[in-house]
Amino acid sequence: MKKKKLVSIKSSSYDVVIIGAGAAGMAAALTLSQKGVKVALIDREDHCGGILNQCIHNGFGIHEFNEELTGPEYAEKYIISLEKSPVDIFLHTTVVSVHREKKHKTVIAYSGLYGVLSLECRTIILAMGCRERNRGNIGIAGMRPSGIFTAGLAQRLINIDGYIPGKNIVIIGSGDIGLIMARRCTWIGSKVHGVVEILPYPSGLSRNISQCLNDFGIPLYLGHRVTKIYGKNRVEKVDIAPISKDESNTSKTFSIECDTILLSIGLIPENELSKEIGVLINHDTGGPYVDAHFMTNVDGIFACGNVLHVHDLVDFVSEEAKKCAGFVFDYIKKGESKELQGNVSVGANVIYVIPNKYATDTDNTFYLRTFILKNNATLTLTHNGKVIKTRKLIHIQPSEMIRFTVEKDVLNKADITPGASLEISIQ
Numbered sequence: 011m012k013k014k015k016l017v018s019i020k021s022s023s024y025d026v027v028i029i030g031a032g033a034a035g036m037a038a039a040l041t042l043s044q045k046g047v048k049v050a051l052i053d054r055e056d057h058c059g060g061i062l063n064q065c066i067h068n069g070f071g072i073h074e075f076n077e078e079l080t081g082p083e084y085a086e087k088y089i090i091s092l093e094k095s096p097v098d099i100f101l102h103t104t105v106v107s108v109h110r111e112k113k114h115k116t117v118i119a120y121s122g123l124y125g126v127l128s129l130e131c132r133t134i135i136l137a138m139g140c141r142e143r144n145r146g147n148i149g150i151a152g153m154r155p156s157g158i159f160t161a162g163l164a165q166r167l168i169n170i171d172g173y174i175p176g177k178n179i180v181i182i183g184s185g186d187i188g189l190i191m192a193r194r195c196t197w198i199g200s201k202v203h204g205v206v207e208i209l210p211y212p213s214g215l216s217r218n219i220s221q222c223l224n225d226f227g228i229p230l231y232l233g234h235r236v237t238k239i240y241g242k243n244r245v246e247k248v249d250i251a252p253i254s255k256d257e258s259n260t261s262k263t264f265s266i267e268c269d270t271i272l273l274s275i276g277l278i279p280e281n282e283l284s285k286e287i288g289v290l291i292n293h294d295t296g297g298p299y300v301d302a303h304f305m306t307n308v309d310g311i312f313a314c315g316n317v318l319h320v321h322d323l324v325d326f327v328s329e330e331a332k333k334c335a336g337f338v339f340d341y342i343k344k345g346e347s348k349e350l351q352g353n354v355s356v357g358a359n360v361i362y363v364i365p366n367k368y369a370t371d372t373d374n375t376f377y378l379r380t381f382i383l384k385n386n387a388t389l390t391l392t393h394n395g396k397v398i399k400t401r402k403l404i405h406i407q408p409s410e411m412i413r414f415t416v417e418k419d420v421l422n423k424a425d426i427t428p429g430a431s432l433e434i435s436i437q
């Protein structure tokens with residue numbers, strides 16, 4: 011990012027302050043600035059782009075740009091437009107608190123470049139992304155040697171800082187980051203001895219199983235768990251046992267010698283700041299509850315991207331952020347929406363639906379996940395048991411987010427009692 015965008019103020023006033031300059035924050039900032047809104051975009055890192063900067067593999071941008079890009083290439087497309095825009099970008103700047111008084115908000119941030127910043131605004135977009143679950147979250151028995159990394163940290167060490175985390179690696183969890191790292195570690199000359207997954211099916215995308223494990227002959231131990239970690243100073247080996255009837259079958263335990271363990275066991279939306287501001291968190295997603303306009307329970311505070319729910323594809327992060335920005339614009343121009351919204355509830359086989367409400371003044375795109383693995387499934391939207399819309403899904407699995415758009419005409423023709431609940435289910 012060129013220095014010309016750096017601003018030299020300690021206190022200023024904006025229409026919108028966006029916290030986080032990853033894919034979500036960048037797309038929201040650009041959308042709003044193109045509509046003439048005064049925007050501040052803040053990130054603690056020294057570059058815009060967020061997690062994209064360390065994802066040097068391809069597979070980004072197929073929906074958004076109709077071409078296959080690496081993470082930094084995807085980010086660059088937004089960064090070039092941001093540099094030409096009037097958005098004030100504060101890098102190396104961490105938001106530490108937000109103060110609210112009625113509709114007025116003050117964002118406090120610490121910056122290596124500007125000192126303490128105090129930015130006044132009426133609206134805030136939360137776009138802080140997510141963080142990785144670690145060993146403490148799953149409680150693996152054994153010793154506490156060095157050599158245990160989360161997969162995303164290892165990715166940053168290799169792709170940005172230029173370090174090799176280890177030579178002989180076992181990966182715990184078959185999430186996408188772990189799969190990508192199995193291939194990355196193989197490419198840098200390390201030996202990946204296997205990926206151990208507690209579930210009977212992989213957690214990552216099918217294309218990553220094929221391109222990151224199968225193409226390199228890396229074993230995937232489905233329905234297995236690492237039961238113990240050994241090593242005094244550095245990791246020396248792990249014990250692995252198959253699972254039968256929810257228990258580790260210790261009679262079939264085997265060991266793999268290794269010096270490094272990578273954990274790819276899920277992501278947690280980064281909402282410590284949100285909670286301090288009073289934003290209500292949905293335990294099914296780990297992100298805020300939002301209405302049909304992506305506004306949280308706190309008036310004037312919106313959320314999008316991985317801070318709201320963990321996405322598998324960045325294209326849908328950008329799409330969601332642009333939609334959110336459109337609603338933020340309406341809020342700034344027209345004030346709080348008086349339009350009656352109804353709840354969207356989760357029916358059979360659905361883990362969560364975002365947003366948590368629908369509106370009849372706009373097309374509604376719902377983002378959801380299921381906990382079943384199935385071919386030829388049917389997604390159904392109902393109101394009081396009456397079917398409003400269905401969609402056939404060729405294949406569904408927990409790792410793949412489902413997108414489902416319901417046009418406002420469909421809702422308006424459905425004769426819905428104002429403010430009544432809708433339900434989304436999958437069979």
Ligand SMILES: Cc1cc2nc3c(=O)[nH]c(=O)nc-3n(C[C@H](O)[C@H](O)[C@H](O)COP(=O)(O)OP(=O)(O)OC[C@H]3O[C@@H](n4cnc5c(N)ncnc54)[C@H](O)[C@@H]3O)c2cc1C
Nearest residue numbers: 030032033034053054060061069105138139315316323324
């Ligand atoms: C390893 C990995 C591989 C992936 N592979 C693919 C792929 O192949 N294809 C694909 O389409 N998608 C992929 N994705 C998904 C996609 O990249 C992400 O979903 C998307 O980039 C997330 O964007 P975001 O803006 O929500 O969050 P992030 O990119 O995480 O951005 C959040 C930003 O907020 C900043 N921040 C947080 N808190 C604060 C604070 N208090 N103050 C200031 N700044 C703060 C952070 O520094 C960060 O820059 C992958 C993701 C990962 C992690």
